[in-house]
Amino acid sequence: MLVSNVFKPIKCLNAINLRKYLSSMIDKKPTFSIQDEIGFKMNCNLNHKEKFDECLKHGITSNTVLSNKWIFNINLNHLSNGLTLLKKWNPKKMDDLFVLLQMPMKKLVFLTKKTQLESQIVPRGNRVYYFASTFEKNPQEVCYHLIHYKFLFTRNFATLNHIYHILIENNVDKNDIWKDTWIFMYSIEQISQRISLTKTANLPIKPWMLRCKPEVFERTIEIKQENRVVLNKDSTAQYLAKRLKVPEKTISYISSKYPTTLRVSPIKLKEILDFLLKEGFKPTHILSTPRVFTHSISTLQERLTELRDLGAEPTLTALCKNKTTYQELVNKLILKNTKIYI
Numbered sequence: 001m002l003v004s005n006v007f008k009p010i011k012c013l014n015a016i017n018l019r020k021y022l023s024s025m026i027d028k029k030p031t032f033s034i035q036d037e038i039g040f041k042m043n044c045n046l047n048h049k050e051k052f053d054e055c056l057k058h059g060i061t062s063n064t065v066l067s068n069k070w071i072f073n074i075n076l077n078h079l080s081n082g083l084t085l086l087k088k089w090n091p092k093k094m095d096d097l098f099v100l101l102q103m104p105m106k107k108l109v110f111l112t113k114k115t116q117l118e119s120q121i122v123p124r125g126n127r128v129y130y131f132a133s134t135f136e137k138n139p140q141e142v143c144y145h146l147i148h149y150k151f152l153f154t155r156n157f158a159t160l161n162h163i164y165h166i167l168i169e170n171n172v173d174k175n176d177i178w179k180d181t182w183i184f185m186y187s188i189e190q191i192s193q194r195i196s197l198t199k200t201a202n203l204p205i206k207p208w209m210l211r212c213k214p215e216v217f218e219r220t221i222e223i224k225q226e227n228r229v230v231l232n233k234d235s236t237a238q239y240l241a242k243r244l245k246v247p248e249k250t251i252s253y254i255s256s257k258y259p260t261t262l263r264v265s266p267i268k269l270k271e272i273l274d275f276l277l278k279e280g281f282k283p284t285h286i287l288s289t290p291r292v293f294t295h296s297i298s299t300l301q302e303r304l305t306e307l308r309d310l311g312a313e314p315t316l317t318a319l320c321k322n323k324t325t326y327q328e329l330v331n332k333l334i335l336k337n338t339k340i341y342i
Contacts, residue, residue: 058083059094085112089126099143135178180207230266244283258290289316
């Protein structure tokens with residue numbers, strides 16, 4: 001008999017005992033199926049049992065433990081010490097903060113001390129709950145975000161909070177701030193100055209505009225003002241509809257098929273429309289080939305001249321071919337012209 005066969009009954013017995021133990025510890029209202037739990041528990045070993053027990057002892061629900069298998073990869077001492085530290089954050093429930101166990105122990109110790117010192121300063125008692133409440137996010141989602149952007153734990157809170165209120169008072173969207181939290185690393189002076197310049201230009205404020213390089217900011221303001229002149233209070237869809245003399249719903253339909261159309265800058269749209277209409281293309285031609293707006297004006301001009309020089313009457317489809325197929329077309333025209341003169 002194989003040795004492995006001898007140990008099978010023992011392994012099976014251990015699995016059954018562990019399964020019974022974990023089953024007794026499962027919350028009354030799990031959010032996933034019992035079959036999933038049993039499948040996971042069958043793969044557990046005694047080390048997993050200790051970690052599972054440690055988590056439950058510190059208040060993490062069994063559902064959370066079994067839904068986050070990375071917990072079982074954490075050293076038992078790190079797990080125990082980390083949970084003890086997180087309790088000092090005064091969480092509403094441990095499930096809110098357990099994600100922070102992924103941080104190195106030294107960092108967690110440091111942040112725990114900092115959290116205790118500023119607990120009377122930070123609304124909601126700690127920064128996780130502050131950001132969760134401020135940006136209307138789940139605490140677990142906030143924890144993952146803060147692990148990625150650790151400066152949100154260490155940036156002077158008064159400064160951080162001040163920056164947030166400046167942005168909100170100037171109608172910066174909360175979601176834009178959350179997606180670009182690097183803005184909290186910049187000085188209040190720079191942010192206030194950029195906001196003032198952006199408001200003077202009568203433009204909507206985005207966090208990236210307040211922290212980009214001066215030359216990028218200046219060029220952005222310039223482009224947006226030029227776009228505004230082109231559109232003259234119209235949307236891009238309304239502008240195209242007027243220029244091509246069709247209902248706006250026609251443009252909406254085309255943009256649903258070719259979403260990039262409405263993402264092209266108004267300046268470029270105007271430039272291409274002016275060129276094509278001047279060269280004799282009809283609105284119907286342009287509407288049937290909306291990808292023409294994704295090409296550069298110089299490419300369109302060069303191709304139109306080249307094809308006409310070769311004796312062809314170019315279509316927009318020909319002007320919009322990729323490099324390979326366009327070159328094949330040119331080669332055919334050259335060959336055709338060569339045969340004529342032979």
